[in-house]
Amino acid sequence: MREECGIFGIWKHPEQDACVATGEHDALSAARLTYLGLFALQHRGQESAGITSLQEGKLKTIKGMGLVSEVFSTQNIETFPGTAAIGHVRYSTTGSSILENAQPISVTYAGGQLSAAHNGNLVNTDLLREILERQGAVFQTTSDSEVIIQTIVSHTASCDLYQGIIRAISSIKGAYALILLTNNELIGIRDEFGFRPLCIGKLNNSFVLASESCALDIIGAEYIREVEPGEIVIINNSGITSQKPAKQPERYKQCVFEYIYFARPDSKVFGKSVYDVRKQSGRYLAKESPVSADVIIPIPDSGVSAALGYAEACGIKYELGLIRNHYVGRTFINPKQSIREFGVSMKLNPVREIIADKRVLLVDDSIVRGTTCKKIIKMIRNAGAKEVHLRISSPPIKHSCFYGVDTPDPAELIASTHSLEEIRDFIGVDSLSYLSIENLLSAASSSIENDRFCTACFDGAYPILQG
Numbered sequence: 364m365r366e367e368c369g370i371f372g373i374w375k376h377p378e379q380d381a382c383v384a385t386g387e388h389d390a391l392s393a394a395r396l397t398y399l400g401l402f403a404l405q406h407r408g409q410e411s412a413g414i415t416s417l418q419e420g421k422l423k424t425i426k427g428m429g430l431v432s433e434v435f436s437t438q439n440i441e442t443f444p445g446t447a448a449i450g451h452v453r454y455s456t457t458g459s460s461i462l463e464n465a466q467p468i469s470v471t472y473a474g475g476q477l478s479a480a481h482n483g484n485l486v487n488t489d490l491l492r493e494i495l496e497r498q499g500a501v502f503q504t505t506s507d508s509e510v511i512i513q514t515i516v517s518h519t520a521s522c523d524l525y526q527g528i529i530r531a532i533s534s535i536k537g538a539y540a541l542i543l544l545t546n547n548e549l550i551g552i553r554d555e556f557g558f559r560p561l562c563i564g565k566l567n568n569s570f571v572l573a574s575e576s577c578a579l580d581i582i583g584a585e586y587i588r589e590v591e592p593g594e595i596v597i598i599n600n601s602g603i604t605s606q607k608p609a610k611q612p613e614r615y616k617q618c619v620f621e622y623i624y625f626a627r628p629d630s631k632v633f634g635k636s637v638y639d640v641r642k643q644s645g646r647y648l649a650k651e652s653p654v655s656a657d658v659i660i661p662i663p664d665s666g667v668s669a670a671l672g673y674a675e676a677c678g679i680k681y682e683l684g685l686i687r688n689h690y691v692g693r694t695f696i697n698p699k700q701s702i703r704e705f706g707v708s709m710k711l712n713p714v715r716e717i718i719a720d721k722r723v724l725l726v727d728d729s730i731v732r733g734t735t736c737k738k739i740i741k742m743i744r745n746a747g748a749k750e751v752h753l754r755i756s757s758p759p760i761k762h763s764c765f766y767g768v769d770t771p772d773p774a775e776l777i778a779s780t781h782s783l784e785e786i787r788d789f790i791g792v793d794s795l796s797y798l799s800i801e802n803l804l805s806a807a808s809s810s811i812e813n814d815r816f817c818t819a820c821f822d823g824a825y826p827i828l829q830g
């Protein structure tokens with residue numbers, strides 16, 4: 364399971380478009396704040412990064428392949444003025460990993476310039492692309508994000524941008540958290556199900572939009588609230604306005620996997636602390652699946668918060684028995700299986716003094732193919748563990764995601780093709796349990812809100828189908 368993308372936008376910082384031109388560096392330009400925001404969102408995508416800045420009424424973009432720190436140098440970011448900007452970090456889920464597909468994507472149309480940063484995946488991209496191409500649209504990229512922007516532009520032939528957005532939304536199906544920058548405003552949009560997160564913050568007089576609140580924290584902005592599913596927020600020099608295009612039933616299906624793995628634990632997403640949800644999942648897991656063990660060890664970093672919750676609930680000693688090498692970097696972003704397998708021992712190393720002769724309980728967030736997990740278990744056994752038990756703080760992943768998360772085909776998902784006992788045998792543990800969907804949802808929300816989350820990768824209940 365791979366993160367999707369991270370998006371960020373800020374309007375009106377500093378007040379004057381003069382940061383570089385006048386040498387006044389005390390107020391950071393919108394682009395420099397966006398750079399910091401993308402830096403905080405780097406975990407959501409490492410293939411490409413880009414920023415579009417509004418400079419003296421015109422949109423200008425810098426983007427490239429690689430990490431934020433590789434695409435932006437001190438030189439190019441410090442000479443990139445502007446009072447508004449949007450930014451994007453990408454992991455490709457539709458369209459290949461090439462510079463043309465890097466975002467933000469910009470177009471010039473009859474109404475001016477429009478730039479977009481998109482997180483999510485449409486389920487009717489092919490159909491929309493075909494319709495647009497028949498109308499004469501020429502695509503520069505293979506990404507569904509360009510399909511969104513072209514769909515919006517095609518609807519502005521007979522109306523203004525806002526009406527064009529509303530008309531486009533009625534034909535776009537799928538998952539999208541979207542930040543648009545025009546010559547006059549910053550616009551944030553979430554699809555009606557709210558699959559992907561987007562929050563609003565404030566930095567002095569400037570409004571900020573970001574995938575996760577950690578991107579607000581890094582620039583010192585205050586968290587205000589989430590953009591609601593189906594909501595369009597328009598931010599301009601008059602302030603912020605919010606619209607929901609039509610009266611629609613609340614059909615929230617926010618991605619519960621944001622809580623399990625994607626989002627940073629120090630973030631708030633969908634209005635709730637990710638750390639709190641993970642820790643509560645661990646407490647529930649301890650109640651559902653107790654085990655006699657001498658020590659609880661998290662598989663870092665994803666299992667840390669749940670392991671803390673598990674240890675708190677059952678009173679077994681918590682230790683950091685696996686140490687992660689934080690300098691391995693993008694070795695693990697290479698999708699080739701051979702490198703991924705080689706990478707496990709480069710990434711994690713056991714602390715023998717904690718593990719030897721102990722009954723070890725490992726806690727992790729999920730099992731996808733099971734191959735990485737098997738290697739970690741072998742590592743723990745080689746370090747002298749007497750018994751190895753594994754507890755997973757989410758339900759078994761049996762289905763692929765169509766909403767902006769890169770998942771293997773079901774044939775490669777071990778829980779789709781193997782029984783619990785077969786998985787236990789394959790990865791080589793003495794016992795194995797997963798958290799139930801019911802308790803995952805209880806950890807993520809209050810009981811009356813349990814239907815506000817997508818759980819399709821666990822139960823196959825897809826809120827919208829492809830096509």
Ligand code: SF4
Nearest residue numbers: 618620764817819820
């Ligand atoms: S299918 Fe899974 S990963 Fe995809 S949006 Fe739903 S909960 Fe999230």
